[in-house]
Amino acid sequence: MLSAEEQAEIQTEMAHYPDKKSVCIDAMKIVQSHRGWVSDENLRDIAEYLGMSADELDGVATFYNLIFRKPVGRHVVMVCDSVSCWIMGYNRVCEQLTSLLGIQLGETTADKRFTLLPIVCLGACDDAPVMMIDEDLHRDLDPQKLDSVLDQYK
């Protein structure tokens, strides 16, 4: 079941479009913002709410990398692997992150605290290398200081 809050937020967005289906990406993002990810059950509920089939909606969901169709940790670390960050030391940042977290890209720590994902250019190339954790952008990353950045997220 979609919560009353989720339904209200979806209704607000729906008013911006001429038909119900068009809001489906916003709807999945809304549900994800409350639950961390979009489960099969959530997907069915959203689809039903918007008058779509679950498969049709999943066809949309699987296109977009910011819709999570698998569970993620409490915090999602997205490390930029695009060209400016690559030049400025992405490899060392990524090695340090995988070593500190004990997981590879695409994985979640056993305590469900962090999920580590690669992300494309975050548009902060003058401060490369960069990453985002949840909604926070971290600039000018120094591999030696990554542990103190991660410490801010419990």
Place this chain on the structure above:
Amino acid sequence: METPLTKNIRPEGEPPDLKAYEKCGGYQATRKALRMSPAEIMEVVKQSTLRGRGGAGFPTGMKWSFVPMGEAAPHPKYLVCNADEMEPGTFKDRLLLEGDPHQLIEGMIIAARAIEADIAYIFLRGEYVLSAKRLEEAIQEAYANHYLGKNIAGSGCSLDMYVHTSAGRYMCGEETGLLNALEGKRANPRAKPPFPQVSGLWGKPTIVQNVETLCNLPHIIANGAEWFKGLSRTKNGGTKLYGASGKVKRPGLWELPMGATIREILEEYAGGMRDGLKFRGVLPGGASTDFLIGDHLDVAMDFDEVQKVGSRLGTGTMIILDDRTCPVGMCANLEHFFAQESCGWCTPCWSGLRYAARVLKAMEEGNGQPGDIEKLEYQTWFCAPGHTFCALAPGAVEPLQSALKYFRADFERHIQEKRCPWR
């Protein structure tokens, strides 16, 4: 030197709210535009020589001229701001979105007036969280002060404006892919014709324009076409946000007269290369532009001049290659990105880019084979304009084809030595 786009922007500071924006002359151009006919606005913008700042450089006035106008035109008509800044190495729209959101809203009101649009969307990439917050706040202020909604500033014109935050994928920056994403579909490209100006969002006339392009409009309306042309050093009017990233002393973003040279941006503004490093090449306008080299440092960064030497102005944000960074590795990174972001709609793109990415990765890892360079050259042909559905793949192979030309010896060394000489 005038810097109309960034004059209100304080780095690290809060953007001007509506009152502060009005105090700096903001929304005067809106009032003026609302007294002009759409044809008059279009004429001024045509005269100004404003060209699209998203990468393609299409003349703005001409783009508008394809929209059906008058009483027989279908409604609602839509205006979409493409704020899906995802071109690797590009960080210019973020500054305008975060730094002066009212400037963008005003530009959109003027563009909407020019094409008689009823509804405007800002298609914003999902990761631009701060931009979303500031735009929402500014839009609310604009509604509260009757610059948006019904009967704007007593003019009888109406416009609704919404922010759509995206869920990722580079393809959403492609004009027709963006329209599909906004309709809640996969962001595959659409066949053209029909062009979006005639049949775009939900089959209605639609204009899609980049953030920086739209931000120029208030200044053109307020100060006129001749003033705008005078800002530039070349035939392409206006100023341009130029950036530099890579191993330069001061990476950054600067609003300069259109036509500033690569050397000027690199040496004067970015402070030159870091100590001990030498300049080897530059992608002048983001990841999907051809490399230029030392011979091209005095080229003016405008649409025509960069094209003359075989590349594109693109987004105007330069990515610098230094002599301690491997050009093959850089290409491997770029083609990995493009292969990953291909939507899979047409064969050269999904197959060709993935193949090229795999060959480059093998080369970097010491597994290059004789004949690999020729294979890569074939893929650049396979993905060339005319062979693909949209501009993603042709753009994707621009850095590769030029790297094969300018850094060929480095590719050969990788194969001969069976290793990356930079590792």
